[in-house]
Amino acid sequence: MAAISLDINGKKYDLDIDPKMPLLWAIRDVVGLKGTKFGCGMAQCGACTVHMNGHPTRSCVLPVQSVVGSKITTIEGIGTEENLHPVQKAWIDEQVPQCGYCQSGQIMAAVALLKDKPAPTDADITSAMQGHICRCGTYDRIRKAIHTAAKSKSPKGEMSGGK
Amino acid sequence: MSNRRTFLKTLGLSSASFVLGVSSFAKGNAVVNMSTDPMSLALEINPFIVIQPSGQITLINPRPDMGQGSTQAVPSLLAEELEVSLDQVTIAQSDGKGKYGDQTSGGSSSVRALWTPIRQAGAAAKEMLIKAAAQRWSVPESECYAEKAKVIHRLSGKSLTYGEVADDASKLEIPKNPKLKDPKDFKIIGKYAPRLDVPARVTGKAVYGIDVEVPGMVYAVMLHSPMIHGKVVSIDDSEALKIKGVQKVLKCERPMPHRTSEAVAIIADNYWAALSAKKVVKVQWDNGTLGQTLTTAAYFKKCAEAATKEGLKAEEEGDFAATFGAAAKKLEAVYETPFLAHAPMEPENAIAHIKDDGTAEVWAPIQGPDWALRDLAGYLKIKPEQIKINVALLGGAFGRKAYHDFLLEACFLSKDVKKPVKLVWTREDDITQGPYRPGMMARMQGAVDAKGNIVAYHHHPIGESIQFQVFKAPSNKPDDWVCGELSQKEQKYNIPAFKISYTHVPTEIPIVWWRSVYASNFGFSQEGFFDELAHAANKDPLKARLELMSDARFKKVLETLAEKSNWGEKLPAGQGKGIAIFKSFGSISACCVTVAKQGTGVKIEKVVSVIDCGHYVNPDNVKAQTEGNIVMGITAAVKKGITFTNGQSDPTNFHQYQVMRMNEMPKVEIHIVESGAEPGGVGEPGLPPIAPALANAVFAATGKRIRRLPFDLNTLASV
Ligand code: FES
Numbered sequence: 001m002a003a004i005s006l007d008i009n010g011k012k013y014d015l016d017i018d019p020k021m022p023l024l025w026a027i028r029d030v031v032g033l034k035g036t037k038f039g040c041g042m043a044q045c046g047a048c049t050v051h052m053n054g055h056p057t058r059s060c061v062l063p064v065q066s067v068v069g070s071k072i073t074t075i076e077g078i079g080t081e082e083n084l085h086p087v088q089k090a091w092i093d094e095q096v097p098q099c100g101y102c103q104s105g106q107i108m109a110a111v112a113l114l115k116d117k118p119a120p121t122d123a124d125i126t127s128a129m130q131g132h133i134c135r136c137g138t139y140d141r142i143r144k145a146i147h148t149a150a151k152s153k154s155p156k157g158e159m160s161g162g163k
Numbered sequence: 164m165s166n167r168r169t170f171l172k173t174l175g176l177s178s179a180s181f182v183l184g185v186s187s188f189a190k191g192n193a194v195v196n197m198s199t200d201p202m203s204l205a206l207e208i209n210p211f212i213v214i215q216p217s218g219q220i221t222l223i224n225p226r227p228d229m230g231q232g233s234t235q236a237v238p239s240l241l242a243e244e245l246e247v248s249l250d251q252v253t254i255a256q257s258d259g260k261g262k263y264g265d266q267t268s269g270g271s272s273s274v275r276a277l278w279t280p281i282r283q284a285g286a287a288a289k290e291m292l293i294k295a296a297a298q299r300w301s302v303p304e305s306e307c308y309a310e311k312a313k314v315i316h317r318l319s320g321k322s323l324t325y326g327e328v329a330d331d332a333s334k335l336e337i338p339k340n341p342k343l344k345d346p347k348d349f350k351i352i353g354k355y356a357p358r359l360d361v362p363a364r365v366t367g368k369a370v371y372g373i374d375v376e377v378p379g380m381v382y383a384v385m386l387h388s389p390m391i392h393g394k395v396v397s398i399d400d401s402e403a404l405k406i407k408g409v410q411k412v413l414k415c416e417r418p419m420p421h422r423t424s425e426a427v428a429i430i431a432d433n434y435w436a437a438l439s440a441k442k443v444v445k446v447q448w449d450n451g452t453l454g455q456t457l458t459t460a461a462y463f464k465k466c467a468e469a470a471t472k473e474g475l476k477a478e479e480e481g482d483f484a485a486t487f488g489a490a491a492k493k494l495e496a497v498y499e500t501p502f503l504a505h506a507p508m509e510p511e512n513a514i515a516h517i518k519d520d521g522t523a524e525v526w527a528p529i530q531g532p533d534w535a536l537r538d539l540a541g542y543l544k545i546k547p548e549q550i551k552i553n554v555a556l557l558g559g560a561f562g563r564k565a566y567h568d569f570l571l572e573a574c575f576l577s578k579d580v581k582k583p584v585k586l587v588w589t590r591e592d593d594i595t596q597g598p599y600r601p602g603m604m605a606r607m608q609g610a611v612d613a614k615g616n617i618v619a620y621h622h623h624p625i626g627e628s629i630q631f632q633v634f635k636a637p638s639n640k641p642d643d644w645v646c647g648e649l650s651q652k653e654q655k656y657n658i659p660a661f662k663i664s665y666t667h668v669p670t671e672i673p674i675v676w677w678r679s680v681y682a683s684n685f686g687f688s689q690e691g692f693f694d695e696l697a698h699a700a701n702k703d704p705l706k707a708r709l710e711l712m713s714d715a716r717f718k719k720v721l722e723t724l725a726e727k728s729n730w731g732e733k734l735p736a737g738q739g740k741g742i743a744i745f746k747s748f749g750s751i752s753a754c755c756v757t758v759a760k761q762g763t764g765v766k767i768e769k770v771v772s773v774i775d776c777g778h779y780v781n782p783d784n785v786k787a788q789t790e791g792n793i794v795m796g797i798t799a800a801v802k803k804g805i806t807f808t809n810g811q812s813d814p815t816n817f818h819q820y821q822v823m824r825m826n827e828m829p830k831v832e833i834h835i836v837e838s839g840a841e842p843g844g845v846g847e848p849g850l851p852p853i854a855p856a857l858a859n860a861v862f863a864a865t866g867k868r869i870r871r872l873p874f875d876l877n878t879l880a881s882v
């Protein structure tokens with residue numbers, strides 16, 4: 001056990017946990033943010049995706065000690081029902097989720113993609129999203145929603161919303 | 164509808180109200196658990212409708228939502244007749260108690276089973292509310308109508324909210340034959356509406372089973388027998404107990420319907436500690452002969468032997484043997500489909516709390532609280548009244564979460580440690596332990612006469628029976644879950660000599676239903692083989708089908724498919740199209756797959772699906788479910804299934820048990836045939852035609868006939 005200091009969604013957490021504990025379990029079970037999901041535990045499905053300094057990262061295989069000093073963003077830091085991120089709004093417009101379990105991870109990947117490539121091609125979308133499994137089979141709608149979100153930029157030309 | 168009009172007692176401050184995260188959605192359209200809903204003074208008009216004097220309306224959804232949309236679909240049926248809109252109500256999930264009737268999401272049954280009774284519940288409540296208001300005003304009921312949770316007096320324009328008349332209404336007799344709306348007056352049913360649970364699902368706020376926490380709980384991880392039924396000889400937990408947070412390692416059990424297996428569990432303060440301990444606990448297993456017997460190769464070998472013999476006859480029209488014997492062209496083939504894991508994205512999990520007073524409370528993502536109640540009462544040997552079930556949202560299920568091994572495991576552990584136990588299976592548990600869709604074989608025979616007519620057809624399914632293994636049905640008669648769907652009665656083809664047989668081949672590999680159940684196995688053999696017969700008769704596969712059909716709905720689906728998929732268009736070199744049609748769960752679905760040759764294999768270019776599901780609630784959800792069925796159907800056809808070698812599942816996680824991903828997604832198009840017929844299922848019927856249409860497309864493009872699934876799209880070889 002050790003004191004591990006984490007920066008999650010702009011908030012500081014000092015946790016007394018095993019430094020080898022994967023970030024996923026620290027976020028879910030210690031910090032209590034349940035939006036990030038467990039799907040495989042071996043970087044195969046993308047359900048646990050969070051942003052580490054803005055980059056989509058699989059939290060299930062990332063020991064907490066390796067993220068000290070990094071800025072972590074989870075789905076809860078992207079937007080809320082009252083203040084939706086354009087990607088979340090597009091997900092609602094296209095009615096993407098079925099069970100929805102994979103969608104936190106899918107949205108984290110999509111948000112990062114659009115930051116990088118505000119007008120992604122189909123090929124860009126495929127390469128950014130193919131690490132994410134949706135067992136309900138919502139891939140077609142995810143693709144549509146990413147295009148929808150890309151078109152819905154704010155007047156300033158930026159993806160806004162959330163914090 | 165029962166005649167009870169109870170003032171529900173307040174449940175607000177039971178221990179359950181301290182539960183974190185049972186209120187799954189935050190808004191007015193929330194899905195809440197009954198136990199946390201302040202029900203004081205609530206008026207239960209009938210079991211499905213609770214109206215508070217404040218006007219708050221709670222509708223009870225008796226069908227757990229695993230992604231199929233029942234949170235919207237079932238309350239829509241109630242709301243339509245009750246004259247409320249869904250954004251005016253709170254939706255609560257039923258808890259398994261008998262007053263809610265059947266509560267299992269399965270068999271694509273939610274809308275089709277509840278279509279009439281749930282609308283009657285809504286209509287009866289509306290009539291009572293109108294009557295109460297009319298009495299208050301001393302006007303005839305005929306001068307009043309209901310709209311948006313109010314009763315309105317047509318002449319004066321005055322109105323009363325449902326909350327204001329609920330008390331009076333609840334004292335009235337429940338009408339026996341409430342008048343249901345004419346479908347042409349529907350405002351909700353059949354119309355597009357965004358699902359109100361979606362915002363919670365895109366903001367990380369929806370609470371799935373795996374997200375629930377209760378005070379004082381400990382975490383558990385299972386160490387299952389690698390060969391599923393091995394016996395525990397010894398446990399060395401010395402290394403595990405050195406890990407901080409690990410409380411206990413114990414021998415326990417995994418209760419399955421066909422047998423109970425021995426297992427080991429690790430109890431810890433947190434999940435990571437338990438997982439870490441799992442890696443260092445050393446268990447010695449006595450596997451007996453499982454290494455030789457628990458293999459899929461041995462099972463399919465027995466199936467192949469059965470395919471050389473006659474089975475038990477399930478039905479016969481005409482004289483198959485004579486017609487087949489005398490026919491000009493005879494075809495025989497064996498089709499095979501693999502065992503498959505459901506692999507819902509949320510692994511199996513449950514919290515169980517067996518309390519000192521002998522009562523039990525559970526929180527779990529389960530498909531059927533009523534079945535769970537029965538299973539829990541049986542396992543714990545207590546009365547249903549002593550059990551409280553809290554159904555959490557399901558992160559996918561596909562049949563898996565109607566099998567309660569994980570729930571009963573959690574009960575065993577809670578009984579031992581005398582605390583609430585949160586058990587979470589790993590993905591490896593999910594993939595390697597089953598239950599699975601059964602792998603099945605089918606022996607097919609058919610014949611074409613000298614004039615090119617398809618005159619004889621024999622479908623002989625072979626393999627394990629869910630009814631036998633899970634429900635202990637006798638195995639001396641044909642399994643009607645297998646044969647029923649293949650029956651001439653359900654069939655679209657008028658073939659003069661038509662026969663269905665069945666041979667039961669048992670296995671100890673645990674099985675259960677999987678999205679569309681046996682239709683996913685035998686839709687493939689039926690429609691793949693029919694394509695073979697059409698080619699043997701030198702006929703276009705679509706025309707050959709239409710020729711033998713007399714049912715108008717089947718024909719309409721196929722004709723719609725022909726039009727929407729541009730069947731008959733000239734295709735670029737190297738491309739091929741295949742079609743298939745299958746009726747399951749009361750709905751007819753057909754699809755056309757287009758493939759293009761690529762290297763030694765093919766690429767799937769496009770899938771066009773057509774579904775006639777009769778009346779439906781939300782067309783967008785019908786499309787979403789059909790899209791999901793395309794993805795799951797292709798995955799089932801081209802990705803490695805579950806094989807057991809030397810007693811163990813070969814794949815262990817998603818790196819080996821691959822599922823389709825974004826880069827493999829073809830173009831898809833879904834069309835709904837508006838038949839206005841009685842509602843059929845939506846969650847499953849889109850799946851069965853996918854694999855045969857794909858195999859038929861491969862044949863059209865390459866001349867290679869696929870009879871064994873899965874096959875590799877890159878090589879067309881079985882894998
Ligand atoms: S849970 Fe991390 S990638 Fe699957």
Ligand code: FES
Binds near residue numbers: 559
């Ligand atoms: S929506 Fe269910 S797994 Fe993606």
